[in-house]
Amino acid sequence: MADDDFETGDLFQDPEGFYEKDPEPTFAEYEMLSGQTVRVRLVGSHPLYGNLLWNAGRISSTHIEERADELVRDKDVLEIGAAAGVPSIVSAIMGARKVVMTDYHDPDLVSNMQYNADLAADQIPKSDTSRTTAGAHLPESRQKADGFDLLIMADVVYSWREHGNLVKTMQETLKKDPSAVALVIFTPYEPWLLPQTERFFPLAEHGGFTVTKIFEQLVGKVLFEDDPGDEKLRRTVFGYELRWSPEQLSGQT
Template sequence: MADTDDVINTGDLFQDPDGFYEPEKEPTFAEHRMRSGDTVRGDLLWNAGRTSAHYIEERAAELIQGKDVLEIGAAAGVPSVVSAIKGARVTVMTDYPDPDLVDNMRFNAGLSAAMIPANSTLHVDGYKWGNSVEPLLAYLPPNSAGFDVLIMADVVYSHREHPNLIKTMQQTLKKTREAVALVIFTPYEPWLLPKTEKFFPLAEENGFQVTKMFEKLMDAVLFENDQGDEKLRRTVFGYEIRWAEDQLK
């Protein structure tokens, strides 16, 4: 595995020409209803965030309770809020360190504060992928070796950031067989799906094992006027990424 202090060398693989991407979509606003019946505010909520939150809630007993959780690229942070509600020991909700984004995350977290049990803490911070992770690890209890769960919903669409995402995974995911990164996304621009999927072999080249868990077809597309295959635009893909066995020796 590459030294985690080094930049992963991918040559020009992830360099895209100017104008290659369409402008980023405006997020939607909604409320997320948990399986328990509780409601969490879903400002900036997309399908991958909803699906991640349900996935976490359904598996909370083994996946979340008493564990330390980091969400990368959180936007609304609904999966983080659900993790805290379901008993994570520490949850850290992060997105790009833009003041408006961070304020939005703090606002959403504050709305659900009354539902979070006393033995669970939820933190909000700005974080740029690939930067030093020391500020994130500082939220963990003393002598902790990393996070048990990473939540990565709708982040792999940013192809040029794949190396930085993997670097962040390497430096934050606890080196145990149980530790897992949840990578869940929808190809809103289906013609770019092959580039998006290159994230997974790159992860395998850098010390991880990848398991595809599900494809979930949503009832409707999120953005009605988008182009490309409608079924793909309605589909949420879910992967679990863990440390490869040879990294645990």
């Protein structure tokens, strides 16, 4: 038989339905204390759980709304690990001058953050200076500026291997001002790893920050019902404020 008589047909063609379709995006709502509803789109699936609206994000949003005058009004805000970006959107609604949402360098996450920023545009007070942007990294212009007044870090300290990078990010982005603050809010979804998670705080102190625990709040239900470990801890949201230590601010005007 001649070589050109041999046919492989669709040998390398996957049969229809062989792979499961990617889950479709879903929507979630967060009700502000003011009664406004923030509606956000969640990515269909993601290895870093960008398809969920995390408890720490909800509690961060409430805390920001309660202390808007001090934390966000007419201030520059950066959210690290924003996912759907609810705390960022709440900050913008409450009068932040500029809000930047960042997350892991993933096109689906970044485009979804921008989608949610655009979706909330009508709720954000209009001014000549206010702006909400999304990206996988800081715009170059902001990296060279004075820094941000508020860093929102909700559920980003669970990976202790990245603690050093988080401290470095704080050092490079938090404005050198006594009023500038980083909100570190998290839930120990794997309670047995809580001691490793808490290693972040002495590392931050060593990096030039003061650490103050501001609340410990129990939410109504766990986020992952089938997970093992102490249920109470999995329903607890811990909140901390990190500011520059006085030594780091010496000589600042």
